[in-house]
């Protein structure tokens with residue numbers, strides 16, 4: 001039976017989902033509250049993990065170990081890394097990688113983003129979840145959903161040169177702070193995942209102004225897409 005783990009960094013990214021849940025119970029673990037219940041009849045566990053890769057990773061591990069989730073979705077906001085993606089647009093992860101992980105000095109075989117012990121630079125999202133998430137994105141914001149790479153790091157990106165360097169390193173569509181931590185942990189646990197993000201800013205010198213203005217709109221839109229994904233998973237389970 002499907003049990004969907006839903007992880008968002010901040011309250012604004014999970015609050016509408018928490019409001020829509022039914023039969024909700026909660027459990028405290030490692031400083032986060034895990035809410036278990038249903039969304040459109042689908043068993044889910046929703047958690048606000050806090051900002052950054054470590055917070056995301058440890059909450060995903062708890063979702064796997066203590067709640068036995070079968071699938072994981074990371075929902076939230078992101079900075080756009082390409083001119084085609086405007087504020088409010090949706091990105092669905094094809095894969096996710098770190099833009100701030102670099103062991104190249106140890107061995108030239110290590111590419112930027114590559115974690116020693118893994119033979120891949122980017123962690124691939126689950127094909128079926130990508131398809132469901134894309135359909136969900138299109139249902140909420142038609143014509144404004146793109147599938148591609150997401151780049152994560154423990155940095156709020158808000159300078160043009162910083163953005164340019166990340167684009168060159170990763171060729172990602174957007175940047176945020178939890179996706180690749182979620183992806184690596186899900187990958188190690190062999191749990192299928194997808195990252196769904198709504199653009200809140202352009203990750204350049206305009207980001208400090210735009211982010212506070214658009215954070216809530218983007219976060220709530222992304223949660224709406226995540227709720228739609230849960231509905232579709234439930235329907236697929238019934239058919």
Ligand code: ADE
Nearest residue numbers: 077078079156157176203
């Ligand atoms: N989340 C939303 N916007 C971001 C940015 N510009 N950098 C990192 N994380 C973000």
